[in-house]
Amino acid sequence: MxxxxxxxxxxxxxxxxxxxxxxxxxxxxxxxxxxxxxxxxxxxxxxxxxxxxxxxxxxxxxxxxxxxxxxxxxxxxxxxxxxxxxxxxxxxxxxxxxxxxxxxxxxxxxxxxxxxxxxxxxxxxxxxxxxxxxxxxxxxxxxxxxxxxxxxxxxxxxxxxxxxxxxxxxxxxxxxxxxxxxxxxxxxxxxxxxxxxxxxxxxxxxxxxxxxxxxxxxxxxxxAASGGPETVSVPPVLPPPGQRIALARDAAFSFVYPHLITEWRAQGATILPFSPLADEAPDPSADACWLPGGYPELHAGRLGCTQNFRAGLRDFAQTRPVHGECGGYMALGTGLIAADGTRHEMAGLLGLETSFAKRRMHLGYRLATLATPMPGIAASTRLRGHEFHYATILSQPDAPLAEVLDATGAPVPETGSTRSLPGGGRVSGTFFHMIAKASA
Structure with missing residues (x-):
């Protein structure tokens, strides 16, 4: 090593x-x-x-x-x-x-x-x-x-x-x-x-x-020294959300763990980046869309004014899975209230309404057991992740995506959300950032 x-x-x-x-x-x-x-x-x-x-x-x-x-x-x-x-x-x-x-x-x-x-x-x-x-x-x-x-x-x-x-x-x-x-x-x-x-x-x-x-x-x-194992081969433990993944990537959506992208690519997935801030829609050839976390609250005005991004995302979601993490989850909701109290319309694919007008820190490890599937991941799968944001939930009316516990085993109210669409698509989101599949 x-x-x-x-x-x-x-x-x-x-x-x-x-x-x-x-x-x-x-x-x-x-x-x-x-x-x-x-x-x-x-x-x-x-x-x-x-x-x-x-x-x-x-x-x-x-x-x-x-x-x-x-x-x-x-x-x-x-x-x-x-x-x-x-x-x-x-x-x-x-x-x-x-x-x-x-x-x-x-x-x-x-x-x-x-x-x-x-x-x-x-x-x-x-x-x-x-x-x-x-x-x-x-x-x-x-x-x-x-x-x-x-x-x-x-x-x-x-x-x-x-x-x-x-x-x-x-x-x-x-x-x-x-x-x-x-x-x-x-x-x-x-x-x-x-x-x-x-x-x-x-x-x-x-x-x-x-x-x-x-x-x-x-x-x-x-x-410098090393006492770790000389050779370790571990197969990817998390399947990709699709084989062609439309991945939001710009200053508002940049929080993606490199090991996840590496695992997805190792399993044959193709990453298709697009920029919501540039009013770009997901690539229509993709079979799944992933909106990472980031700082949507700093760009809420621009996101709220996008036409092509929101319309394209809504159209995509009718027939294919869309998932958002933290900031991406907020962008999938109905609206986001910025720190100055101004409400900005988001994609409206979930009923989530969030606010930064009254900030409250949410921080810590999360163990989630999926109640329904996530893109590429079956229901009942246990995921380990981490939550870190200052948003307050005003409304979270959709079905919970998971049972979520903190590192002490106590339940947390940020269960994520999921919604099935008439055309066969499914939209989901979580406040926790997925890191790995739990081993047991």
Whole structure:
């Protein structure tokens, strides 16, 4: 297996993404082929990884995926793997899923990738070593190779922190001073999407130069290792929704897990992208239509004014299956109320009415048992996924698509919806993003 590192931290917001992007960009400048991964459910960070590495970043999820699926996805022809963790290293849910609780530590232990811990050392000095030491000794199956110090205030501050690390036997791979110029803008679901940043290439170049100047790249490369299975072959576990799939793809509908597209193509499916924001309709030669999640609320006015998209989608749905996830689900509904209180008409294929005027976070893993079929997936199938949105449901009158539980086994009201049309078509939607089929 390709040797790798996993970039993690004690908590969110400590600089994992900055270090990951800078490291990917710096190693790419060196001519190395680096394969990025992201631990856990996330659409936005992997898009930045892809831009920095020049290779598609893939999600690895210990709650939703089996160990065999993770190992198979992690097989790559590259010089090095760099995976970015989520939240804190050991943070996950209370009850295990397929291969763990969804923590970055699960992936590190399974794949044998040493952890590089990013520490925000602002407001402390030698005490930071106690944090690093605690993380290094927390779990015998997880190896902490060392740390990168972030938000270092001065050379004196750096020397004091390094003194504590030396006494604790912790390797320091680098010290990053405060640098706001390479900060990435954020919005309510995390970072602004990579494709929305006209200065992205410049930001990545700055990040690469920043990490090169302040980190020991040779030491980081040397620290990489792998203890995962040498060869793993896992057949695709989720059938495609059709053999010719009309896939909405633009700034409003961009949240698709790369492993799903790979699985669909491996089973012979053809992907036919179209842009609702450009008022494009699904390709009439397709036998299924899939509307991913994204940010329809930011483009509700444009979507509400489309003629060709909505008419074409309605016509398509009369005879063929259409499915929407999260933002795609909202776009299939009757209307979407934006944050300013303005209502915008959506496709009207489902009775769902949603609002962002009163935002409420819905976040967490989901285990869904289908009450009726989804495109390509039979009723009674159990699916693992993740929900993350701020929409409030005002009306959800159609038949529920599934029984949906959270990671503790408690039911959630976002059951999804389904509706059969007179011409034989079926429309369905969920607020959860499908990741994998449950193994049991």
């Amino acid at each position: 390709t040797p790798g590192l996993i970039i993690s931290a004690p908590a969110s917001g400590t600089g994992k993404t900055t270090l990951t992007l800078g490291l990917l960009a710096a190693l790419r400048v060196r001519g190395m082929q680096v394969q990025p991964f992201k631990s856990g459910p996330d659409y936005i960070d992997p898009a930045f990884h892809t831009a920095a590495a020049g290779r598609a970043s893939v999600n690895l999820d210990a709650w939703a995926m089996t160990a065999e699926q993770i190992a198979a996805l992690a097989q790559t022809q590259a010089d090095l793997v760099v995976a970015e963790g989520s939240m804190g290293l050991f943070d996950g849910v209370a009850r295990p899923g397929e291969a763990g609780i969804g923590a970055s530590a699960d992936i590190a232990a399974l794949m044998g990738w040493p952890v590089v811990l990013v520490l925000d050392v602002s407001g402390q000095a030698q005490s930071a070593a106690a944090v690093a030491h605690g993380f290094a000794t927390m779990c015998p199956g997880v190896t902490v190779a060392g740390v990168v110090l972030n938000k270092v205030a001065s050379p004196r501050h750096d020397a004091l922190v390094r003194d504590g690390m030396a006494r604790a036997g912790i390797t320091v791979f680098g010290s990053l001073p405060r640098k706001t110029e390479i900060a990435l803008p954020e919005r309510h679901l995390g970072l602004v999407q990579a494709e929305e940043l006209p200065r992205l290439q410049s930001i990545l170049e700055q990040a690469g130069a920043f990490v090169t100047a302040h980190c020991d790249l040779d030491a980081l490369i040397a620290a």
